[in-house]
Structure formats: structure tokens, C-alpha cells
Amino acid sequence: xxxxxxxxxxxxxxxxxxxxxxxxxxxxxxxxxxxxxxxxxxxxxxxxxxxxxxxxxxxxxxxxxxxxxxxxxxxxxxxxxxxxxxxxxxxxxxxxxxxxxxxxxxxxxxxxxxxxxxxxxxxxxxxxx
Numbered sequence: 001x002x003x004x005x006x007x008x009x010x011x012x013x014x015x016x017x018x019x020x021x022x023x024x025x026x027x028x029x030x031x032x033x034x035x036x037x038x039x040x041x042x043x044x045x046x047x048x049x050x051x052x053x054x055x056x057x058x059x060x061x062x063x064x065x066x067x068x069x070x071x072x073x074x075x076x077x078x079x080x081x082x083x084x085x086x087x088x089x090x091x092x093x094x095x096x097x098x099x100x101x102x103x104x105x106x107x108x109x110x111x112x113x114x115x116x117x118x119x120x121x122x123x124x125x126x127x128x129x
Contacts (some may be wrong), residue, residue: 028076031076042115043073046110046111048068048112049109051068051099051108053104080112092124108128109128109129
């Protein structure tokens with residue numbers, strides 16, 4: 001175990017810098033609360049951890065289950081997750097178009113990110129896995 005004798009100013013400086021870095025990682029390091037930064041708050045991340053639908057048994061009972069979470073950015077760039085659902089996915093999302101119809105067999109996983117740029121233009125990316 002290392003032991004420091006005398007002044008710990010250098011050590012305190014490192015600890016302070018590490019703490020500051022952690023604060024910066026949790027939110028923006030400048031004020032982004034103005035309307036010119038609305039494009040940051042427009043970013044939404046949908047994590048479709050799984051969505052499955054299939055008939056089972058002789059009666060053709062439709063089994064549906066899904067775990068979808070939505071990540072958003074707050075006023076100062078703080079990111080958070082909350083529960084969501086397949087119904088909340090944007091129209092541009094592909095893979096669950098027949099979700100809720102009779103009962104076609106579906107198994108889907110994806111991450112879908114959507115945003116509006118500073119001019120208001122819509123954009124998105126989807127990665128299926």
C-alpha cells in the first residue's frame with residue numbers, strides 16, 4: 001500500500017480532476033439550455049431489447065412480450081432511460097410492422113436512434129442485432 005507523507009496537494013489535484021471529469025461525463029460541460037441546442041434534446045434512443053410474438057398451443061393463443069426502453073437527453077445533456085413499448089416506436093422503425101396483427105411470428109431486437117438537426121430535418125439510424 002502506498003503512503004504519502006507531507007503535502008498531498010498533487011494527489012488532491014488528481015482526485016479533484018477525476019471528480020470534475022465525472023461531472024462532465026454526466027452532463028454537458030457548458031450551458032446548453034438555450035433553444036439553439038434543441039437538436040441535442042431531440043435525440044431519442046429506442047433499445048428494443050426484444051419483441052416477440054407467436055401462436056402457441058392448439059387454440060392458437062397469441063403470445064406477445066417485449067422490453068423496449070427509451071433514452072432521452074435533458075436540458076443540460078443529462079441522459080436517462082425509461083420504460084417504453086413497441087407502440088411508441090417511430091414510423092421509421094422497421095421490423096415490427098405486423099406487431100399486434102392477428103399473430104404472425106416475430107422476433108426482433110434493435111437499437112433505433114432518431115433526431116432533428118439544427119434546421120429541423122429528421123434523421124435516424126437503426127441497428128438490428
